[in-house]
Amino acid sequence: MTDDTLTTAEVESRIRTLEDERYAAVIARDIDRFIELAHPDLVYTHSNAEIDTLDSYVGKLRSGHYLYHRIDHPVSRIVVSGDTAVVVGEMHADLTAGGVRKQLANRALAVWVREGDGWLLLAYQPTVIPESDR
Template identity: 70%
Template sequence: MTAGSIPSTEVETMIRLLEDARYEAVVGGDIEAFTALAHPDLAYTHSNGAVDTLESYRDKLRSGFYVYHRIDHPVDRILVVGDTAVVIGRMFADITAGGVRKSLANQAMAVWVREGDRWLLLGYQPTVLPEALR
């Protein structure tokens, strides 16, 4: 059981839905929907090593610096410990970043924390997959 006595399988289901919603929001250009899912202290790391805060990431989405065309995000597992859920999976995407179109193939980790009755994305960290694992 996790904090609040919610079985971890229910939390895992909720986190999967939230992961779907956050990716759908950025592909759909719905910055407000993404913001509603993000913790105010978000640390969003990109596969090139750049790190954004919630504010700087939203600014880059609004300005068109990041444009997501497609994202697939298979989840390998979700670890739930208390009010923290860690999502381990992959992220495959077609994006435009800084005016350059590229395809991404990453191993990824997302960290969600529960505040009250809401789960919020606190951190994201992708790592480029070696060619052999793509």
């Protein structure tokens, strides 16, 4: 069965698995796996509003600019429309960015698109959760 014949529930399950895999890849520094999961036109926005392409983000991963120590990413909703899946959730992480240890608490939106028989991460957008809402 290919992804284009799956039910919405099956697509949602597949997307949850892919989300787990992409976060696990950056924690493990498995950059090749992250690249396999990402669309070539990836738009990766950070919570400080910096924007990376696939190439620039991968460069930062390879150089050690971003070192992820822990990431929790609860998913509250996945919306599937045609060949697009939007993941709504949160991303809580301990990481080192540019040599500075940080803790993040973000709401997050990830966009996956169907490419052939699979799905690729096209865009990611986190937003800082205010202290009063944590």
